Amino acid sequence: MVHRPIHLRMAGISKSFPGVQALDRVSLEVGFGQIVALVGVNGAGKSTLMNILGGVEQPDHGDIIVEGRKVGLHSPKDAGKLGISFIHQELVSFGSQTVAENIFMTHLFPNRIFPFFVSKTMANEAAQRYLGLLGVRMNPRSAVEDLSPGERQIVEIARALAMNAQLVIFDEPSSSLSIREKTALFSVIRRLKEEDKSVIYITHFIDEVLELCDRYVVLRTGRVHGEGFVRDVTKEDIIRMVIGRDLPPSVKAPATTAAKTLLRVEGLKSGTLVKNVSFDLNEREVLGLWGLMGSGRTELIRAMLGLDPLDGGRILYLLRDDLEPIAARDLLRECGYVTENRRADGLFMPQPVWKNITATSLERYASRYLRVLRVGRERTASREVVKSLRISGPGHEAAVENLSGGNQQKVVFAKWLSKRPKLLVLDEPTRGVDVGAKLEIGALIRDLARQGTATLLVTSEVEEMVSLSDRVLVLRGGMIVATLVGEDISSATLMGLALGSSMERR
Amino acid sequence: MLRLGLRADWAGLRDILLQHGLYGLLLALILVFGAISHSFLTVSNWTQIGTAACFLLCAAAGEVIVMITGEIDLGVGSIAYLSASTVYLTSAFPAAFSVFAALVVGLIAGAVSGGLVAYAKMSSLLTTLGLMIAYRGVSLLVTGGTVQAVGPSIVRLGRIQYVHALPLVVLLSLVLMCLYQIVASSTKFGAYCYAVGNSESAARKVGIGVPTVKLIAFCMSGAGAAISGILSTMYLGQVTTFTGRGMEFEAIAAVVIGGTSLFGGRGSVLPGALAGVLLLTVISNGLGTRGVSPYVYPFVIGSVVFVAIYLDSLKNWRRSSRAR
Numbered sequence: 045m046v047h048r049p050i051h052l053r054m055a056g057i058s059k060s061f062p063g064v065q066a067l068d069r070v071s072l073e074v075g076f077g078q079i080v081a082l083v084g085v086n087g088a089g090k091s092t093l094m095n096i097l098g099g100v101e102q103p104d105h106g107d108i109i110v111e112g113r114k115v116g117l118h119s120p121k122d123a124g125k126l127g128i129s130f131i132h133q134e135l136v137s138f139g140s141q142t143v144a145e146n147i148f149m150t151h152l153f154p155n156r157i158f159p160f161f162v163s164k165t166m167a168n169e170a171a172q173r174y175l176g177l178l179g180v181r182m183n184p185r186s187a188v189e190d191l192s193p194g195e196r197q198i199v200e201i202a203r204a205l206a207m208n209a210q211l212v213i214f215d216e217p218s219s220s221l222s223i224r225e226k227t228a229l230f231s232v233i234r235r236l237k238e239e240d241k242s243v244i245y246i247t248h249f250i251d252e253v254l255e256l257c258d259r260y261v262v263l264r265t266g267r268v269h270g271e272g273f274v275r276d277v278t279k280e281d282i283i284r285m286v287i288g289r290d291l292p293p294s295v296k297a298p299a300t301t302a303a304k305t306l307l308r309v310e311g312l313k314s315g316t317l318v319k320n321v322s323f324d325l326n327e328r329e330v331l332g333l334w335g336l337m338g339s340g341r342t343e344l345i346r347a348m349l350g351l352d353p354l355d356g357g358r359i360l361y362l363l364r365d366d367l368e369p370i371a372a373r374d375l376l377r378e379c380g381y382v383t384e385n386r387r388a389d390g391l392f393m394p395q396p397v398w399k400n401i402t403a404t405s406l407e408r409y410a411s412r413y414l415r416v417l418r419v420g421r422e423r424t425a426s427r428e429v430v431k432s433l434r435i436s437g438p439g440h441e442a443a444v445e446n447l448s449g450g451n452q453q454k455v456v457f458a459k460w461l462s463k464r465p466k467l468l469v470l471d472e473p474t475r476g477v478d479v480g481a482k483l484e485i486g487a488l489i490r491d492l493a494r495q496g497t498a499t500l501l502v503t504s505e506v507e508e509m510v511s512l513s514d515r516v517l518v519l520r521g522g523m524i525v526a527t528l529v530g531e532d533i534s535s536a537t538l539m540g541l542a543l544g545s546s547m548e549r550r
Numbered sequence: 551m552l553r554l555g556l557r558a559d560w561a562g563l564r565d566i567l568l569q570h571g572l573y574g575l576l577l578a579l580i581l582v583f584g585a586i587s588h589s590f591l592t593v594s595n596w597t598q599i600g601t602a603a604c605f606l607l608c609a610a611a612g613e614v615i616v617m618i619t620g621e622i623d624l625g626v627g628s629i630a631y632l633s634a635s636t637v638y639l640t641s642a643f644p645a646a647f648s649v650f651a652a653l654v655v656g657l658i659a660g661a662v663s664g665g666l667v668a669y670a671k672m673s674s675l676l677t678t679l680g681l682m683i684a685y686r687g688v689s690l691l692v693t694g695g696t697v698q699a700v701g702p703s704i705v706r707l708g709r710i711q712y713v714h715a716l717p718l719v720v721l722l723s724l725v726l727m728c729l730y731q732i733v734a735s736s737t738k739f740g741a742y743c744y745a746v747g748n749s750e751s752a753a754r755k756v757g758i759g760v761p762t763v764k765l766i767a768f769c770m771s772g773a774g775a776a777i778s779g780i781l782s783t784m785y786l787g788q789v790t791t792f793t794g795r796g797m798e799f800e801a802i803a804a805v806v807i808g809g810t811s812l813f814g815g816r817g818s819v820l821p822g823a824l825a826g827v828l829l830l831t832v833i834s835n836g837l838g839t840r841g842v843s844p845y846v847y848p849f850v851i852g853s854v855v856f857v858a859i860y861l862d863s864l865k866n867w868r869r870s871s872r873a874r
Contacts, residue, residue: 121757124757132755135752136749136751136752136755136756137748137749137752138744138745138748138749138752138753138815139748139749139815140744140747140748140815140816141741141744141745141748145741145744145745149741149742149745149756149758150756150757150758152738152741155736160737161732161736161737162736162737162738162741164736203756
């Protein structure tokens with residue numbers, strides 16, 4: 045075999061910020077045509093390491109060696125020249141412009157005759173070439189805003205290729221994608237590998253590491269806590285390296301038969317994605333709604349809570365001692381609703397933690413006559429919640445935007461829990477949250493169920509669905525196609541049922 | 551399935567109405583005014599509409615470029631006044647020199663707004679609001695706040711009419727519009743403008759020099775406004791305190807009616823801004839030929855602007871809800 049230098053070697057990288065050793069002698073190797081997973085909880089040092097590779101930060105010590113040559117990365121431009129390209133979590137796309145314009149934004153082709161003008165035909169043809177290289181069919185003339193998030197990401201990858209990227213770094217690329225889009229993304233990443241490009245794949249999802257990557261590097265508190273070939277390890281091994289301790293045993297409450305029905309949905313219809321859905325939800329129960337994106341699970345919740353118009357059916361809710369019909373809007377007022385996007389509609393980002401926590405229950409802190417808020421009580425109450433949910437970070441006076449993703453999500457929970465709802469609706473409650481926080485949130489959900497809360501859970505992570513739900517309704521095409529209880533809830537059954545007939549089409 | 555198809559058709563129709571409703575409305579208005587007024591669909595009336603619109607056309611063309619980048623320029627009316635005042639100050643010189651000097655003044659004024667917005671990171675709304683007042687103040691100082699006649703060589707240009715119907719001033723404004731549209735749709739700079747308006751942070755990440763793009767956009771707006779001022783001196787032969795007054799709001803209204811988004815990233819000079827300006831001009835002209843009280847115009851135009859801005863928000867809302 046011909047000896048070829050390794051594509052990228054970061055050796056003994058250290059970096060400290062005032063008061064923190066962000067990276068401590070971290071080494072990382074990426075071979076040509078290799079997909080390397082970079083795994084770790086938030087704050088483990090992944091971003092710092094990648095910022096150094098991207099030329100955004102300078103390391104205190106350590107060398108970066110690209111194709112056998114030691115290089116200095118002093119700006120993002122330097123990184124770009126070496127063929128290092130980033131696909132960020134937040135998409136870098138231009139909505140009103142075409143796919144081709146998005147791909148070639150900074151080096152649009154000049155017109156042959158009038159070099160001052162740009163040639164759209166040439167851009168379109170070249171775009172088609174790059175998309176073909178990725179094995180994707182897409183019209184280069186369509187506006188990017190009409191594409192799905194997954195397709196936009198592929199446009200970004202095509203841009204990276206067009207800029208002659210040799211090493212593509214993906215920063216949690218799958219967190220906003222549906223299962224179908226994720227599959228498409230993975231096949232594109234495998235295409236990159238076939239083209240002899242190297243990939244660093246940053247993720248929280250251990251499943252993705254196992255499915256996609258060749259090697260893994262686990263970072264914890266700024267140090268490498270394990271690396272090697274993915275084929276040599278199990279999921280549990282990696283999780284142990286990431287969180288530094290064993291997984292707690294699954295804590296599922298025994299099915300209680302005495303529980304009362306809290307919510308009954310009958311023949312709910314809304315739009316094209318919810319067709320005639322009926323189910324009961326009991327107290328002390330975690331009811332999972334499982335299905336692919338587009339199966340109607342989010343739409344069902346939105347219709348149920350009056351956020352989308354109802355076209356039929358009715359909702360009954362346990363008021364006093366009987367199930368009584370309730371308007372969807374009123375149900376929204378009764379429940380706690382963790383939305384799938386905490387940034388947009390879950391939190392008041394620039395406000396301090398305590399104001400976020402008490403926001404749903406201000407009634408309780410208002411004085412009797414003048415309705416003035418008693419801030420001291422708010423602070424005391426929220427301080428207790430912060431302690432009991434173990435929300436760590438810069439403290440409860442800090443703005444929520446300064447907390448890590450996992451802690452932000454805990455604040456979202458705290459906010460709804462301070463309302464003491466009997467019904468919790470959770471839409472992707474652990475999206476973009478690191479493994480440690482994910483486990484804590486899972487435990488919290490089970491804990492609440494034990495105390496009597498009825499929970500409606502939507503998640504795209506099959507493991508989470510299996511470990512948390514007492515009962516699972518499988519949705520496909522806006523209808524319930526199966527109900528699973530107890531032992532029947534397994535990842536294999538869930539995946540099979542969700543994909544259903546759409547399996548063949550793949 | 552059938553029902554679904556019908557739904558899709560409805561959505562399609564709604565999209566078409568949102569995108570192209572303006573042109574339908576413009577056509578309908580022209581037909582209605584043509585039907586109820588004999589003088590409306592005559593060549594001389596359209597020459598009149600053209601001359602009434604040409605000043606606004608120039609200012610609107612530049613405004614489109616600025617608004618595509620996601621900023622706003624309230625200075626165009628005052629810059630037009632400033633350039634007209636420059637023409638008056640240089641009336642002793644040949645017409646070409648006056649035009650050149652006025653253009654340079656417009657470019658500098660635009661560069662000041664653009665520089666403050668792009669490099670000092672000031673809000674364009676407040677910056678250009680302040681400059682609007684300041685530029686007007688300077689113009690009032692140099693003209694003494696009264697009506698001032700400009701040189702005869704300039705006025706002679708304003709009399710030129712091709713085939714007894716197309717005045718030079720109108721032709722120039724149309725040429726300017728074509729030029730600005732080509733810049734927007736077929737140059738790198740144009741693509742950068744849309745990119746900056748779509749997402750400034752994304753534009754920065756792919757390596758577009760965002761401040762430079764904004765600076766040039768404001769310079770183009772300044773130049774457009776200056777040409778508007780020059781044309782007004784050609785046509786009227788004088789500078790008055792009414793030159794360019796309130797034109798910034800008319801320009802923004804016309805541009806938004808023409809489909810340019812207040813949120814940046816989309817819009818066109820041709821056909822968008824042209825149609826917007828024509829709509830406003832046709833309404834006042836049509837009402838005028840019917841002898842409707844001029845006091846009614848602001849109300850009618852205000853309503854049209856309101857509807858246009860509502861539609862812009864609606865489009866924007868639909869886009870963001872689709873992205874969800």
